[in-house]
Amino acid sequence: MKKLVKGNEAVVIGALVAGCDAYYGYPITPASEIAHAASEYFLPLGKVFVQAECEIGAINMVFGSSSSGQRVLTASSGPGISLKMEGISYLAGAQLPCVIVNVQRVGPGLGNIGPEQSDYFQVVKGGGHGDYRNIVLAPASVEETYRMTIEAFDLADKWRTPVFLLTDATLGQMMEPIDICEEPTQRADKPWALDAKASSNDNLVTSIYLDFDDMESHIGGLHEKYRQITETEARADVYGAAVPEIVLTGYGITGRMLHSAVDELEKRGIAATLIRPQTLWPFPSKVYQDTVKPGVPVLSVELSRGQFIEDVRLSLPGHQVKWFGRVGGNLPELGELVEQAEKCLEEASNV
Amino acid sequence: MSKVFEKSPAFFDTFERKPSMQKTTHYCPGCGHGIIGKIIADQLAELGLQDQAIFVGPVGCGVFIYYYFESSAVSSAHGRASAVATGVSRANPDAVTISYQGDGDLAAIGTSNAIHAANRGENMIVFFVNNNIYGMTGGQLAPTTLIDQVATTAPYGRSIKNDGFPLRMAEMMAGLEAPTLVARVGVNNPRNIRQATKVIKKGLEIQRDKKGYAFIEILSQCPTNWKKEPKEACEWIDEVVSKQYPFGVFKDLTEEREAVERPCKRVEFAEVAKQLGLVETAASDSKQLEMAHDEMHFKFAGFGGQGVLSLGMMLAQMSMQRNMEVTWLPSYGPEVRGGVANSSVVVSKTPIGTxxxxxxxxxxxLNRPSLEKFGPLVPEDGLIVYNSSLIDQIPADLKCKVYALPATDLASTVGTVKAANVVVLGFIARKTGMFELADLEVFLCETFKKPALQEVNLKAVNAGWQAAGNL
Structure with missing residues (x-):
């Protein structure tokens, strides 16, 4: 059943299809439609919806609900995610599954409500205190936003970890059709969850381990889990020429624009390939290593001044990777991307 | 001989959640926390609520509350216990949700979360242990520290000028409408302990009966950080502390309050589909739209309020129903300023990139600024429709076919200027050859359910369609 919806609404529909039980959030542009849709649909279905007093309140309600075994969703944009970071560290430490959406806007500070991808470090590299990781999914269309939301709940349950969906103002506000039908989801058994019955009296959800050795072993356990996630969950969409003269890379809305750039370059007789990571953590480094041959120039595009590119460079040690991007709420024009790619190719051939 | 004192069955026999010294508590000698825990445990056991209880621990001396109670428990971030308890309570409507918080946790860093949980009337009981000092972190100034009382961050005593007044939380909570029970009790002598026991029992009964929010402030002695002997600390509560924080029941609506049920349901997909308004439609016309190019790019621009966003949405919706790939993107950033709004629509036979x-x-x-801004960007084989009701002068640098459509005037004649966007829809549907008039009419009847709206929009689309035939 096709429905034309905004990316933000697609999150809520995906959550409902995944059997999400509760939404806790605080209003912020450009993420507010997620709260609007959640309140519209969750309450009549007898699900939990609370507009919290603050972002910190919202993420801690998520903590409480997730401790109780619920599938829980919250969403915000950069400034709100900054406030949530303490709670996200606790969720990671206590190994609580939940889905957090960041509809990126422009920063730092109040910035503006246009699209940017400048929360990459914040979301992908941590943001909160301590030695933890979150799975980060990066959709590039409304349909993928919907699909990845469903998947995010399964991943969160499977690995007992918070999962981020990293979108942006463009993806959140734009409308595209999504195809909604019943989807199989893997809701995990949660024998560890808090419950109002005797069988759960021994259950304790915590992130504190006073004994140093206990804490070291807890952190070791987390990182063994992260190693397994890195081995199994990293993925990227690869599109374009089998033997590229140039590789373009970007995630989310930028990746999608580069998809058009690959087509345009092909029309001009240039074989280009796009690598669009669908998971930002774990980062699909192997896809880069398999796709990018020595000497082939790489153009990395993002709506920030060089965050995403660090992971591209880490994936391709010794390789020349060129940055291009726009910030402040601006999106690059297709012509601009093609021009940058041609320039990058020309520079490489002059070396 | 009958037993008059024993360890509560609501406590663990051995404190196995504690890493060491599992037979003793982590509290200092003479601390009030142990007495408070004993009262809560006894009352949970007496009311048979131990298995229903879920403890939410704070950060502070109460952080390890879960060492002792044989109930499920969660430890929260500093100040957030009431928010975490909100999530616990909503997820477990049958639980007795217990938030156990100290004065730094509840009255300083977590005041907002505490007050809002109270104001929502969450089904939870909050034990607010007020010993007017930060215990765990080493005797710093609390919002509840008394005037002139010395703390490690108030070495010259609390000064009103520098630190403000001691905060009376129970009185603040009692000022809210939602709480069912608000009281302040003490555990510094047998008489106060008896009163505290009565109030705590009542608070737990409220939880059992789901009658909403209970807030019990407990003045507790902290000999270690007060630098007093335990006996002296108990006496100081009567002589000094309780003068600032008087004992009493400030609010009790137990009798008149009804149970508050907050649903927490899991539903089948069918119910979700119904709520989303999804309807199984007959297999839609598999014939794709005829278009001048395999991928068509549209820009609808005008003043905010002229319906340029919904115009784009209508085109996208109709194209989707004809099995086309579509995207709709509203204007953003600097374009929003100056009252110019626009939407971009891409309709394509194949998946859409940017x-x-x-x-x-x-x-x-639909207005002059948008014609000036976007007009020159239209290629030679494109077309421009501008609203000649509002635009009297067109830029010189336009390269393509330009149509002057008096959209506002035509809309006005059919009944409302608000329908100008539907006039345009009729016009471009015919000019691009994408839709038949009948397609438009069916779509508008599906979109506008109210007869009056339907009528005016049908007239508007017809006006646009006719104009396209004439121009």
Missing amino acids: PVVDNPNVLVA
């Missing part, structure tokens, strides 16, 4: 429209095949400009 949703951004730089060079539209079709531009609809």
